[in-house]
Amino acid sequence: MTTVLVANRGEIARRVFRTAKRMGLRTVAVYSDADASAPFVREADTAIRIGAAPARDSYLNVASIVAAARESDARLIHPGYGFLSEQAPFADAVAAAGMTFVGPSPDVLRRLGDKAEAKAAAERAGIPVVPGYRGKDQQDEAFAAAAKTVGYPVMLKPAAGGGGIGMQLVARDADLRDALARARRTARAAFGDERLILERAIERPRHVEIQLLADTHGAVLALGERDCSAQRRHQKVMEETPSPAVDAKLRRRMSDAAIALAKAVGYVNAGTCEFIVDAKGEFFFLEVNARLQVEHPVTELVWGVDLVEQQLRIAMGEPLSLDLVPRGHAVEVRLCAEDPASGFLPSTGRISFLEWPDGARIDAGIEEGSAVTLDYDPMLAKIVVHAPDRAAALDASAAALRRSTVLGVHTNERFLRRLVAHRDVRAGKVDTGLIARIPDLAAGPGDAPEEARAVAAAAFAASTALGIDARDPWRALSGWRAGGPATTIVVFDDRPVRVRGTGPYTVDGQVVARDERAGHWLVDGEPAIAVREGTDVWVKWRGEIYVLDTAGQERSIDTLAGSEITAPMPGVVLAVHARPGQRVKRGDLVCVVEAMKMELRVEAPGDGTVTKVLCAQGDQVRRGQRLAEFEAA
Numbered sequence: 001m002t003t004v005l006v007a008n009r010g011e012i013a014r015r016v017f018r019t020a021k022r023m024g025l026r027t028v029a030v031y032s033d034a035d036a037s038a039p040f041v042r043e044a045d046t047a048i049r050i051g052a053a054p055a056r057d058s059y060l061n062v063a064s065i066v067a068a069a070r071e072s073d074a075r076l077i078h079p080g081y082g083f084l085s086e087q088a089p090f091a092d093a094v095a096a097a098g099m100t101f102v103g104p105s106p107d108v109l110r111r112l113g114d115k116a117e118a119k120a121a122a123e124r125a126g127i128p129v130v131p132g133y134r135g136k137d138q139q140d141e142a143f144a145a146a147a148k149t150v151g152y153p154v155m156l157k158p159a160a161g162g163g164g165i166g167m168q169l170v171a172r173d174a175d176l177r178d179a180l181a182r183a184r185r186t187a188r189a190a191f192g193d194e195r196l197i198l199e200r201a202i203e204r205p206r207h208v209e210i211q212l213l214a215d216t217h218g219a220v221l222a223l224g225e226r227d228c229s230a231q232r233r234h235q236k237v238m239e240e241t242p243s244p245a246v247d248a249k250l251r252r253r254m255s256d257a258a259i260a261l262a263k264a265v266g267y268v269n270a271g272t273c274e275f276i277v278d279a280k281g282e283f284f285f286l287e288v289n290a291r292l293q294v295e296h297p298v299t300e301l302v303w304g305v306d307l308v309e310q311q312l313r314i315a316m317g318e319p320l321s322l323d324l325v326p327r328g329h330a331v332e333v334r335l336c337a338e339d340p341a342s343g344f345l346p347s348t349g350r351i352s353f354l355e356w357p358d359g360a361r362i363d364a365g366i367e368e369g370s371a372v373t374l375d376y377d378p379m380l381a382k383i384v385v386h387a388p389d390r391a392a393a394l395d396a397s398a399a400a401l402r403r404s405t406v407l408g409v410h411t412n413e414r415f416l417r418r419l420v421a422h423r424d425v426r427a428g429k430v431d432t433g434l435i436a437r438i439p440d441l442a443a444g445p446g447d448a449p450e451e452a453r454a455v456a457a458a459a460f461a462a463s464t465a466l467g468i469d470a471r472d473p474w475r476a477l478s479g480w481r482a483g484g485p486a487t488t489i490v491v492f493d494d495r496p497v498r499v500r501g502t503g504p505y506t507v508d509g510q511v512v513a514r515d516e517r518a519g520h521w522l523v524d525g526e527p528a529i530a531v532r533e534g535t536d537v538w539v540k541w542r543g544e545i546y547v548l549d550t551a552g553q554e555r556s557i558d559t560l561a562g563s564e565i566t567a568p569m570p571g572v573v574l575a576v577h578a579r580p581g582q583r584v585k586r587g588d589l590v591c592v593v594e595a596m597k598m599e600l601r602v603e604a605p606g607d608g609t610v611t612k613v614l615c616a617q618g619d620q621v622r623r624g625q626r627l628a629e630f631e632a633a
Contacts, residue, residue, distance in 0.1 A: 002028050004304075006044075006313065007090075008080030009059060010365030011381065012292075013040040016078050018309040028072040030065055032058035034375045039367050046072050050515040053375045059083045062093050069099055076315055078102040078308075082377065085291040086113055099101050102315040103269045104290050111265055112288040115159045115197050122285040125264045127257045130276070130284045132199035134159075140177055143198050147176060150200045156180065157211045158187035159195035164234025168191060169201055185574060185592075186599065194383075204274040204431040207231065208283070210258035212271045213310050220262045222255035223303050224326055226272075229430040230349055230419065232344070237412075237435065238419060239295035240331045241302050244390060244406045246275065254283055259567045261288070270296075270311045276432075294382070297361060298330035301386040329393040332384040333401065333420065337372045339410035341444030343600075344624070345569040347410035348372050353519045357403030360385050360396070374410045374570050374620075380406065390428070394420050407531055407538035407545065414544070415441055434451030448492075448539065448546035451523045454507035456537040456548045457497040458521065459530035461488040461505065462514075492537075492548045565590055565610075565628040567621040568600055576617055578610045578628060590628055591615060608632040 004020045005028040006013045009229045016028045017040065029044035034053035039045045048068040051058035058064065060083055069077055077094045079085035079102065088109040094101040103109070112118045116134035123129055132154070133146030147154045147170070156179055158169040166186035168179040184194040211223040227234045227243035272293050274286040275562040296307050303324045310320070333458070337347045354368040364381035366372070372380070383404060385396035398457035401417045419425060424434060433439060448456070488499040500506040504513035513522045521528045529540040535551035574592040578584065584604040591602045604610070615621060 002076065002316070003028060003072060003074045004076040004078055005030065005058070005065075005072060006078045006080060007065045008078075008083055008085070009035055009038070010040060010076045010262050011363045011374065011379070012080040012294075012365075014043060014365065015363055016080065016308055017043050019306055020312065022386050023309060023312060025076075025312070028068070028074050030059075030068045032375070034371075034373055038365070038370065040365065045121070048072060053373070055376065056082065062087075062090050066093050066097050067091075069094070070097060072098060076100050076102055076312065078311070079291065081291050081294055083448045086289070088113065091124055100315050102311050104271065108267055109290055110267055112267075112290050113160060113566060115157060115161075117288060118287055119197075119285060121265055123259055125257070125260045127261060127285045128283065130199045130202065130286075132197060134197045138195055140180055143196070144173065144176055146198050147173065150198070153201040155201045156183040156196050156327060157199065158183065158191055158193070158444060159197050160193035161187055161193040164231070165235075167234045170266060182599070186594075189574065189594070198536040202276050202278050202284070204433055205229075205278055206243070206245055206430070207236075207286070207432055208246060208254065208276065208277050209272045209274040209289075209293070210254055211293075211296070211307075212258055212262050212267070212273060213307070213314070213320060213322075214262050214267045214269060214271070215314045216268055216317055217319045218257045218263075219320045220267070221320060221322065222259055223299055223305065223324065223482040225251060225254060226293075226298055227430070228295060229432050230425070230435060231432045232435045234432075236295065236334065236415070238328065238331065238333045238425075239298055240390070240393070241298045242326070242329065244430075245281075247587065250277075250281060250283070257283075257285070261285075269314050270307055273632045294334070294379075295332050297333045297382060297384040299562050301330040301361065301384065302326045302328060328386055328388050329390045330384060330386045331393045331397045331420070332378050332382050333384060333397060333416045335404070335406065335416065336378040336412050337380055337409045338378050338412055340415040340442035342410075343568075344412070344442070346374060348374055349409040350533060352408035352538065353405060353407040353529060353531045354407075355403075355529075356381075357400045358401035366406075380409075381409065391426070394426060402543050405529055405540050405545075407529070407540065408533050410547075414445065418443075445544040445546065448548060449511065449541065450508060450546075451526070452539045452546045453492060453497055453529070453548065454510045455512050455521045455523050455528045455530045456492065456539045456546070457488075457507050458503075458505040458512035459501045459539075460532055460537050460550060461499040462503060463532040464488070469476035471595075491550060550596060563630060564626050565630050567593055567604065567623055567625045567627055568602065569593060570623045571600075571621060573615050573617055573619045573621060573627070574599065576613060576615060578604075578613060580610060582610045584608065584610055593621065593627075602627060605630065606632050 003026040006016045006147040020027050027044045029047040030050045031041045032053050050064040081623045088106040091101040091106040119129045153171045158166040168183045170179045188194040206229040214220040223244050226241045227241045230238035234367050272289040275283040277283045292620040338344045351370045356362045361384040387396050397420045413424045486502050519531050539546045571593045574594045576591045578590040586606045588604045609631045611631050615627045
């Protein structure tokens with residue numbers, strides 16, 4: 001029996017395992033300490049620990065992964081996406097160990113992984129590229145000269161990178177040097193290579209990509225396009241196929257270009273040729289993602305193909321044998337552990353309640369009880385739907401989001417619902433800057449209504465009574481009172497709520513009762529969901545999610561204001577710009593914190609002096625942790 005090892009984690013590992021098992025292949029998972037109890041580890045036939053939680057010690061540790069492959073007698077190594085999936089040295093190591101890398105050759109990975117070389121290859125294949133600078137001279141002056149020649153605005157990109165990481169839009173010459181420093185810092189941290197390229201920025205472009213399959217016998221197929229224009233900070237949020245902006249003629253031209261490039265470089269396996277499309281319908285080569293894409297499910301649903309199966313068959317030397325016809329429309333949205341109402345700060349915690357809708361494809365890496373940490377990407381799941389046409393697919397996506405419930409960590413579910421319902425998205429008028437132009441998409445639901453507070457109070461009261469002998473009123477925590485019904489006082493944000501009874505409960509004149517399923521409640525007969533997680537109670541009421549805190553604030557914000565500079569999110573300190581005794585003005589940069597692909601400036605809260613610096617580059621910090629002490633002028 002052939003064995004396939006997946007050098008990845010989470011939902012993509014589970015995705016590959018499903019297909020591999022259907023094909024009769026034996027499966028091997030590799031995992032870090034942070035993932036020891038993750039679903040993908042249990043679902044593999046064999047699981048091997050490869051290191052500590054940090055990716056550099058585990059999922060980026062080539063030696064450990066190859067050793068695990070040898071130990072498990074794996075013959076196929078599927079890299080998934082991210083981590084080592086496009087790293088030529090990893091593919092080299094796999095080949096040197098006598099195994100088969102499920103992807104293109106190391107040489108092709110090297111050529112396409114370098115943006116400058118990839119664009120040169122595209123030009124040789126007759127594919128239009130965006131004007132720019134890809135030279136070896138990496139001095140600031142070389143980029144400044146190129147920007148003046150190309151004309152502002154320009155885009156800076158890591159030469160060795162992908163996935164939108166490190167990209168910087170620069171509108172004027174005065175901002176170029178700061179942007180170069182940021183881009184180099186991110187490129188060095190993410191890819192170990194600080195080389196950059198510069199391109200003319202296309203105004204309001206669409207991001208459209210062509211799915212490719214290429215076998216070892218010379219056949220190359222294009223399976224339509226995916227429109228990935230809905231992006232935030234260069235990270236894809238929603239994907240769909242077919243694109244509302246691509247007609248049959250443009251589709252053919254883009255597909256022919258992608259096939260020509262694949263043949264020119266000797267590409268094998270699944271890959272994606274990415275283009276940007278301007279307002280006139282002209283397209284320009286962007287890059288090749290030499291791997292399976294996160295958004296591959298929309299292509300699978302429309303074309304009726306299992307792309308992972310094709311990857312594995314190609315890797316085993318089989319020729320392509322597909323006769324496919326696209327049908328309908330598919331939409332995917334990425335559900336992430338982040339809080340849009342707080343600037344999309346990453347969210348961590350335990351998944352205390354989880355429900356997925358029927359009728360949608362859910363590719364998820366989590367289950368109820370899963371821990372969400374800062375160690376890896378914040379994506380929790382992909383919610384994918386298929387329908388006969390685009391309008392119906394968007395309706396199905398909105399419905400699937402409404403019926404999806406993830407409690408215990410903040411997610412972007414409300415943001416996604418508002419996005420798919422927005423008039424410009426419905427009209428197909430989406431470009432890569434649309435989300436940035438609609439900040440209201442990130443708005444929260446507002447204060448919890450009385451019904452949400454009532455069910456939260458009942459859920460909290462019920463949770464405190466668990467494990468207590470109801471016959472012993474002296475030990476009960478539910479507020480037993482001689483001669484009357486049990487009463488509990490629950491305080492949310494300094495406002496007391498009185499809960500009477502032991503179930504059903506009476507809360508502020510409303511009757512709150514448990515429903516049949518765990519976590520489900522009825523408020524005067526209307527359904528709700530409520531679960532307690534520590535001192536918080538998470539509530540879903542009429543489609544909105546609220547978090548009510550019973551702990552109260554430990555320290556007054558007024559007391560802290562002007563005396564401390566704290567981390568706005570948990571993450572890693574990328575750079576420290578302030579020094580003890582330094583005088584600063586409001587908005588001056590103190591340090592930079594990064595987490596989950598997001599880089600955030602930590603600024604001075606006002607004019608004054610930084611009296612003490614409490615962090616250093618590379619420090620792992622918690623949200624709210626003191627980074628510096630500050631004395632107002």
